[in-house]
Amino acid sequence: MNPESVRKQITDLIDRLIFASISVKQFNPAIRTVDGGAVQIGGRPGTTVAMRDIPYEDIYRELDSHDAYHVKLVDGGLLLFQYSFRPDQSLAQHRLAYFPSPILPTVEEAPALYEQDELYGDITAKRLVRFPVRFDYAPEQKIDVLHPASHMTLGQYEGCRIPVTGPLGPSSFGMFIIRNFYFRTYKKYKNNFDRRHASIGRPETISENERRLTHLVHGL
Numbered sequence: 001m002n003p004e005s006v007r008k009q010i011t012d013l014i015d016r017l018i019f020a021s022i023s024v025k026q027f028n029p030a031i032r033t034v035d036g037g038a039v040q041i042g043g044r045p046g047t048t049v050a051m052r053d054i055p056y057e058d059i060y061r062e063l064d065s066h067d068a069y070h071v072k073l074v075d076g077g078l079l080l081f082q083y084s085f086r087p088d089q090s091l092a093q094h095r096l097a098y099f100p101s102p103i104l105p106t107v108e109e110a111p112a113l114y115e116q117d118e119l120y121g122d123i124t125a126k127r128l129v130r131f132p133v134r135f136d137y138a139p140e141q142k143i144d145v146l147h148p149a150s151h152m153t154l155g156q157y158e159g160c161r162i163p164v165t166g167p168l169g170p171s172s173f174g175m176f177i178i179r180n181f182y183f184r185t186y187k188k189y190k191n192n193f194d195r196r197h198a199s200i201g202r203p204e205t206i207s208e209n210e211r212r213l214t215h216l217v218h219g220l
Contacts (some may be wrong), residue, residue, distance in 0.1 A: 037087035076101025100130035
């Protein structure tokens with residue numbers, strides 16, 4: 001996993017989302033070299049609001065209004081990809097996040113969402129509870145079991161750190177969201193989404209103690 005392979009995989013994923021008509025707005029990730037030769041991918045203005053202790057509706061509204069995401073999905077869901085690499089191009093950390101819209105767009109704002117029930121009926125159902133999903137890789141903050149180097153957080157719960165076997169590539173994260181939260185779209189465009197993704201490696205950082213817990217195995 002290196003900066004260029006990650007950038008290419010994000011771009012490829014965005015292309016697939018556009019092809020499936022599930023992305024309505026997107027920004028290709030920028031690569032920025034900082035002092036000392038470290039590399040950052042995917043920085044967007046205003047993303048720090050996602051970690052503040054304010055109501056989720058306010059977090060979402062600020063991210064949306066400042067275009068602080070990389071992909072906006074048809075139902076308003078936001079995808080964010082952020083990676084940092086050391087000067088030797090090894091992965092230092094990542095933050096991959098899905099912020100669903102707490103309120104669905106209106107018919108006027110997103111007519112296709114309501115006109116194509118066979119495609120989007122599973123994401124407009126009134127019974128759904130929408131919550132953010134985040135995958136973090138932060139090895140410098142690792143505390144065995146209590147703060148796994150790679151972990152998933154659900155619903156912005158501070159103590160929710162479900163161990164993941166290692167850092168995720170963009171496709172692994174993106175397809176996790178599409179398969180699980182946009183299943184009808186995934187089924188209709190299965191060939192597009194399942195077409196081979198460029199391999200960028202699957203490093204493992206999980207400890208033996210963390211393997212004894214319920215944990216996730218990252219794909220791709």
